[in-house]
Each structure stands twice: as C-alpha cells, then as structure tokens.
Amino acid sequence: MCGIVAYIGEKQAYPILIKGLQRLEYRGYDSAGVALLNGSVKVFKKKGKVSELVYHASQQDTTGTIGIGHTRWATHGKPDDINAHPHTSGNGRLTLIHNGIIENYNAIKESLLNRGHEFRSQTDTEVLVHLIEEIQSQNNIPLEEAVRLALNQVIGAYAIVVMDANDPDKLVAARKSSPLVIGIGKGEFVIASDASPLVDYTKQVVYLNDNEIAVVHRNGELQIKTTNNELQDHKVQEINLQIEQLEKGDYEHFMLKEIYEQSKTIGDCMRGRLNASEGWVRVGGIEDSIEHFTNAKRIIIAACGTSWHAGLIAEYLFEELARIPVEVEYASELRYRNPIIKENDIVIALSQSGETADTLAALELAKDKGAMIYGIVNVVGSSIARVTDAGSYIHAGPEIGVASTKAFTSQVTLLAMMAITLGYRRGTIPKSYYHQLLEGLESIPAKVEKLLKLNDKIKYIASEIKDSSNALYLGRGYNFPIALEGALKLKEISYIHAEGYPAAEMKHGPIALIDEDMPVVVIATNKSSYEKIYSNIQEVKARKGVVIAIVPEGSTEISKIADYTIEIPDTEEPLTPLLSVIPLQLLSYHIALMRGCNVDQPRNLAKSVTVE
Numbered sequence: 006m007c008g009i010v011a012y013i014g015e016k017q018a019y020p021i022l023i024k025g026l027q028r029l030e031y032r033g034y035d036s037a038g039v040a041l042l043n044g045s046v047k048v049f050k051k052k053g054k055v056s057e058l059v060y061h062a063s064q065q066d067t068t069g070t071i072g073i074g075h076t077r078w079a080t081h082g083k084p085d086d087i088n089a090h091p092h093t094s095g096n097g098r099l100t101l102i103h104n105g106i107i108e109n110y111n112a113i114k115e116s117l118l119n120r121g122h123e124f125r126s127q128t129d130t131e132v133l134v135h136l137i138e139e140i141q142s143q144n145n146i147p148l149e150e151a152v153r154l155a156l157n158q159v160i161g162a163y164a165i166v167v168m169d170a171n172d173p174d175k176l177v178a179a180r181k182s183s184p185l186v187i188g189i190g191k192g193e194f195v196i197a198s199d200a201s202p203l204v205d206y207t208k209q210v211v212y213l214n215d216n217e218i219a220v221v222h223r224n225g226e227l228q229i230k231t232t233n234n235e236l237q238d239h240k241v242q243e244i245n246l247q248i249e250q251l252e253k254g255d256y257e258h259f260m261l262k263e264i265y266e267q268s269k270t271i272g273d274c275m276r277g278r279l280n281a282s283e284g285w286v287r288v289g290g291i292e293d294s295i296e297h298f299t300n301a302k303r304i305i306i307a308a309c310g311t312s313w314h315a316g317l318i319a320e321y322l323f324e325e326l327a328r329i330p331v332e333v334e335y336a337s338e339l340r341y342r343n344p345i346i347k348e349n350d351i352v353i354a355l356s357q358s359g360e361t362a363d364t365l366a367a368l369e370l371a372k373d374k375g376a377m378i379y380g381i382v383n384v385v386g387s388s389i390a391r392v393t394d395a396g397s398y399i400h401a402g403p404e405i406g407v408a409s410t411k412a413f414t415s416q417v418t419l420l421a422m423m424a425i426t427l428g429y430r431r432g433t434i435p436k437s438y439y440h441q442l443l444e445g446l447e448s449i450p451a452k453v454e455k456l457l458k459l460n461d462k463i464k465y466i467a468s469e470i471k472d473s474s475n476a477l478y479l480g481r482g483y484n485f486p487i488a489l490e491g492a493l494k495l496k497e498i499s500y501i502h503a504e505g506y507p508a509a510e511m512k513h514g515p516i517a518l519i520d521e522d523m524p525v526v527v528i529a530t531n532k533s534s535y536e537k538i539y540s541n542i543q544e545v546k547a548r549k550g551v552v553i554a555i556v557p558e559g560s561t562e563i564s565k566i567a568d569y570t571i572e573i574p575d576t577e578e579p580l581t582p583l584l585s586v587i588p589l590q591l592l593s594y595h596i597a598l599m600r601g602c603n604v605d606q607p608r609n610l611a612k613s614v615t616v617e
C-alpha cells in the first residue's frame with residue numbers, strides 16, 4: 006500500500022518520478038505528490054490519481070535532478086491535498102515519503118507538540134519527519150544519523166526516503182516490513198517500492214532488508230547500515246523484468262490483458278517443471294526438501310484474499326492426491342491466535358506480491374515455532390521470498406490490475422504440480438492417474454485459449470445481469486473455492502454485493518434471498534457431483550432465480566434448465582478450477598466495465614496490502 010519513488014542523478018527527476026508513480030499507482034491512488042530540490046524545495050501534491058498531480062504541476066517549475074514521489078493509500082487522515090505525501094519538517098528543511106504505519110505516532114506527536122511543533126496534516130508520516138528534524142537540528146548530525154536515531158524510537162512498519170534541502174547530493178532511505186529496492190544506474194539511483202519504476206534505467210538492484218538504512222550519493226556511492234549502526238555489505242542483483250510486461254499494450258485494461266495472458270502464464274509456471282510425455286514433474290523447491298514434504302504430518306497454508314482461495318483448492322488437492330492433512334488459514338487470523346504449530350509441520354505462505362503484511366507476520370510466527378516455512382510467490386525478491394526456508398516462484402509476470410487473475414491460476418497450477426509430485430512420491434495415487442493428471446495439466450493452456458474465445462457470449466450474459474444489486478455463487482468440491490473467488494472478483498471491481506457458498510449450504514440460509522432479481526452463478530463442472538448440483542439448480546429455478554451455469558462441454562441436463570450456460574473443456578476433476586475461473590473473471594470484468602467502474606483501480610483497494 007502506497008508507492009514510493011525517488012531519484013538522484015544527472016537527469017531531470019520530475020518525469021522519472023511521474024512515470025514511476027504511474028507504474029506504482031496500483032499500490033494506492035488516493036493522492037499523489039512529489040518534492041523536487043533545485044536550490045529550494047518545491048512540493049506538489051494533489052488528492053486523486055497521478056494524472057491530477059500532473060495537471061496541477063503542469064504550469065509550475067518542476068526542474069531539479071533530485072526528488073521524491075509518493076502515491077497514497079490512506080491510513081491516517083482522509084485522502085486530501087494536505088494529507089498527501091511528501092511531508093515537510095517544521096523548518097522546511099526535510100521532506101519525506103513513507104509507506105507503512107507508525108504505530109506509536111500519537112505518543113511521539115504528543116511529546117513533539119509539547120516541545121512546540123505544529124502539524125498541518127493528520128498523518129503519522131508528518132510526525133516522523135518532525136522527529137527526524139528535531140534530532141538533526143539538536144545534535145547537528147548528518148541526516149542518516151538523525152534518521153537512524155529517530156527510527157529507533159519508532160514502532161511500526163515503514164519504507165521511507167528523506168531529502169535534505171541543505172544537502173542536494175544525497176538521499177536517505179530505510180525500511181522495516183515494507184519493501185524498498187534501490188536501482189543502481191550509471192551516475193544515478195532510483196529507489197522505489199518495487200522494481201517497476203527502475204527498469205527503464207537499470208537492471209542492477211539492491212533489495213534493502215528490514216532495519217537497514219541506505220544513503221545514496223550523487224557521486225554513485227551507496228552505503229548501507231543497520232538501525233544498530235552496523236555497516237552492511239550489499240548484494241547487487243539483476244532483475245529480469247521487461248518494460249512491455251508493465252504496459253497494457255493493445256488491451257484497454259491491465260485486468261483484461263492479464264486474463265488473456267493466462268494461457269501463456271500457466272504454461273510459464275509449468276515450463277521446465279513438467280513433461281507429460283516423459284512422465285515427470287519436478288518443482289525445484291520441493292525437490293530440495295523432499296524428505297520434509299513426503300514425511301509431513303500436516304501442511305498449514307496461510308494467505309489472504311484470492312491467494313487464500315488458491316490455498317483452499319490446495320487443501321482439496323493435497324488431501325485427495327497426497328493424503329496429507331491440510332489446514333488453510335487466513336493469515337490475519339493465524340497470526341493473532343495461539344495456533345498449535347509443530348516442528349514437523351510445513352507452513353506454506355501463498356502470496357502474489359510476497360509483501361502482504363498479515364501473511365508475512367503469520368510466516369514469522371510459524372518460523373518462531375520451528376516449522377519449516379515455504380513461500381509461493383510471484384514477485385521475485387519480495388519479502389516473503391526472502392524470509393522463507395524454501396519456496397517456488399509462480400512466474401506469472403507482473404500483475405498490475407488490482408483484481409488478481411493470472412496469479413491465481415499460476416498459484417493453482419503450482420499447487421497442483423506439488424500435489425501430484427507428492428501423491429506420486431508417497432504412493433497415494435496410481436501410476437496411471439499420475440500420468441493422466443500430467444497430461445491434463447499440460448493441456449490446460451490450450452483449453453484456456455479455447456475458453457477465452459467465449460468472451461462475446463460472456464459479455465452478453467454480463468449485459469443481462471449488470472444491473473443486479475446482489476449475486477450468489479455456488480460450487481462444490483474443487484469448485485467451492487471458485488465460487489468464493491468468482492464472488493470476490495465481482496464485488497471488488499463492480500461493487501455488486503456477491504457471496505460464494507458451497508452449493509449444498511444454500512438450503513441453510515442463502516436460499517431465502519433468491520427471487521427473480523438474483524443471479525445465481527453455479528459452477529457445475531465436477532462430474533462427481535453433477536446430479537447433486539443439478540438438484541441445487543432446480544431449487545434455485547423453483548424460486549425464480551436467474552441461473553448462469555458453468556458446465557462441462559456437452560452437458561445437456563443443466564443446459565436445459567439454466568438461463569445461461571458456459572461450457573468449459575473437459576479435464577480431470579482436480580484441474581477444473583483452472584478452467585472454471587476464467588469465465589468468472591471475464592464476467593466480472595464486463596459487468597464492472599458496463600457499470601462504469603474503474604476496473605484496474607477499484608475504489609478503496611490497493612494491490613499490495615502492506616499494512617494490517
């Protein structure tokens with residue numbers, strides 16, 4: 006949440022900061038701002054999107070070769086011009102951008118107020134910049150030392166960059182529990198919340214660790230110390246990120262691009278890991294800890310949102326195929342109860358961003374309890390990837406639409422490969438079924454491609470139900486999590502209230518809601534429960550509900566009674582979620598678009614939830 010970017014070098018900073026903020030806008034879009042230093046400091050900030058800021062600053066002097074920028078997801082203080090970052094110290098000397106939450110800001114603010122400080126905003130961030138200023142001016146010390154002393158008084162999460170008007174040749178950055186990456190260019194540095202603002206200038210990066218403070222100098226020098234004042238060695242890494250991956254190309258929205266990319270991204274996830282004709286599947290991270298996995302007494306999966314839904318599918322996969330007991334936990338709940346986690350448990354953190362604060366905290370708790378921790382993430386070099394004992398990347402490429410689509414199918418693909426591997430190694434699936442599953446998985450990308458051709462039909466269904474106020478999603482077995490995911494996709498981008506339910510649970514409550522205004526999306530792709538779900542559809546129709554059924558190709562019974570049907574290509578039952586989710590993503594996309602919603606940046610949301 007919140008995106009930060011900073012530049013120092015020979016180029017003009019403003020265009021670099023604006024382009025960086027546009028790339029980071031998925032992290033928050035309540036307000037945006039920049040500060041530029043060119044003799045004196047100029048701050049431009051505006052409520053709303055980066056485009057509002059650009060308009061606001063268009064007639065102003067935006068020159069300067071050093072500057073900082075921020076795009077905000079509001080926590081403390083409403084989204085307005087004053088609460089927008091950067092924030093400036095009382096004497097006007099320091100400007101600061103911040104991603105995270107200073108939890109003890111009230112206590113610090115109180116004592117600063119007692120010492121005569123005056124605050125303009127309601128933010129925790131302004132408190133921090135005042136604190137740094139006070140320490141700097143009282144002790145007459147370099148900025149980095151003032152930052153270090155201030156951070157030792159702070160409780161909470163932060164990624165910050167500070168600029169000093171009296172020292173135009175350096176920037177100071179620090180992190181704890183919020184990501185920060187330093188791009189090292191030729192005679193320049195770009196610092197940002199993720200690598201997307203850097204790729205135009207460099208591929209050489211340093212990921213800052215928790216409790217580290219970096220000083221970047223105009224002369225190309227980079228120095229990193231801990232908040233305990235210990236000098237740190239830093240490892241320069243090369244990022245593998247292409248500019249085209251960060252752009253919409255010919256698509257109207259990132260979400261649509263990412264939905265269409267899935268035939269490729271599912272294939273990318275399997276590349277080098279599975280070969281059906283040769284009969285093998287190998288997931289590197291598991292192979293390295295195979296003893297641990299094959300002997301595991303229990304797997305706990307911690308995740309949030311869409312990743313939690315992928316985790317729920319993994320429960321069905323691991324239990325059925327590998328006969329390993331699985332518990333799927335909301336990371337936010339797991340971290341705050343007193344869970345029983347033992348040394349021979351494996352705790353898997355599932356996260357697209359690899360930065361979700363609750364998932365990270367749950368993982369740290371599991372680590373403290375001695376469990377093996379395994380990360381499944383998309384963003385290379387993210388915090389979860391760096392704290393886990395072992396793990397796997399899903400290789401979906403940058404996902405920019407706030408609603409997760411391609412990351413979900415890649416997560417499920419990876420989890421399916423893991424379950425098949427473990428089932429085979431533990432002898433819990435027959436050899437013939439093992440080969441059938443490998444072939445099934447390998448053929449998914451082509452089937453996704455085929456499904457995407459149904460876009461026009463799905464668009465038509467969307468036009469028929471777009472004015473609904475509520476929607477119900479029902480599924481069974483492997484497709485119960487898809488009902489949850491379909492409902493989440495619809496509510497987060499179209500603002501229609503939607504609920505996902507196990508189909509048989511409908512009779513225990515939600516059936517009371519059904520009338521002719523209620524669309525009911527039924528995922529009826531499990532052959533093993535086809536008759537049962539057929540009965541559930543009859544129950545909905547008897548109450549005049551509008552049924553949109555996702556059915557296996559050639560299904561005639563359900564097609565006769567449903568109002569609309571979408572057929573998915575035939576596949577093994579455990580793999581059906583990889584196909585049944587695609588029409589639901591498209592349905593939400595079209596409904597949201599028809600309702601005039603901002604599909605890529607839905608209200609109140611941010612892509613990467615780095616605060617509690």
Ligand code: M6R
Pocket residue numbers: 309310311312355356357358359360361364407408409410493497610612613614
């Ligand atoms: O980056 P993560 O996978 O950890 O994110 C978890 C959720 O915040 C995320 O899936 C969220 O629910 C999406 N907006 C869903 O589309």
